[in-house]
Amino acid sequence: MRRKLKKEFFDRSAIKVAGKLLGKYLVRKIGVKNRAYMITEVEVYDGHKDKASHARSGKTKRNWPMYGPAGKFYIYFTYGMHHMLNIVCGKKEYPSAILIRGVKDISGPGRLTKALKIDKKLNALAAGPKTGLWFEDKGVRIKKSEIKRTPRVGIDHAGKYWGRKPWRFVV
DNA sequence: ACGATGATGAAC
DNA sequence: TTCATCATCGTA
Numbered sequence: 423m424r425r426k427l428k429k430e431f432f433d434r435s436a437i438k439v440a441g442k443l444l445g446k447y448l449v450r451k452i453g454v455k456n457r458a459y460m461i462t463e464v465e466v467y468d469g470h471k472d473k474a475s476h477a478r479s480g481k482t483k484r485n486w487p488m489y490g491p492a493g494k495f496y497i498y499f500t501y502g503m504h505h506m507l508n509i510v511c512g513k514k515e516y517p518s519a520i521l522i523r524g525v526k527d528i529s530g531p532g533r534l535t536k537a538l539k540i541d542k543k544l545n546a547l548a549a550g551p552k553t554g555l556w557f558e559d560k561g562v563r564i565k566k567s568e569i570k571r572t573p574r575v576g577i578d579h580a581g582k583y584w585g586r587k588p589w590r591f592v593v
Numbered sequence: 594a595c596g597a598t599g600a601t602g603a604a605c
Numbered sequence: 606t607t608c609a610t611c612a613t614c615g616t617a
Binding site for chain 3: 467474476504508521523533575576577579580
């Protein structure tokens with residue numbers, strides 16, 4: 423079984439999508455080859471009230487793709503070193519996205535984008551074969567008992583409430 | 594354990 | 606204009 427995830431998959435609450443995204447595959451086309459990586463770690467950034475989200479202070483030149491329709495990428499550059507890959511969820515104008523933090527054999531969001539040659543050229547584009555980067559369901563089922571939920575990483579500035587929300591999902 | 598990296602946005 | 610950030614690597 424090999425089913426490409428469509429826009430509709432992402433067009434709902436990011437929390438729901440995050441749980442379903444584990445065990446799905448991130449497929450990257452490099453040259454004529456497709457490489458598929460099982461997703462093992464994600465983080466949710468949901469709404470403008472989320473103090474850990476780039477959307478915490480409204481729409482900006484950087485974060486505007488988060489306000490776009492579901493199924494598009496939000497890719498930004500940070501720490502002068504790393505690109506971060508997010509997939510936009512929910513309705514248009516509602517800023518929510520899922521940060522892909524790790525896949526099987528590659529942990530860390532910066533290492534992931536480096537290994538898959540992902541950069542800002544894909545920012546705000548729709549997931550799909552045309553962009554060379556998309557998601558597939560290969561029939562892998564992750565049991566709920568295999569999923570750990572922990573607080574998100576690197577967000578000490580977000581305060582007690584938002585900083586402690588268990589919005590990091592790990593297989 | 595700590596500095597280098599160096600885009601982006603907010604605070605000052 | 607200065608500072609902190611949704612990391613990671615190389616050096617100590």
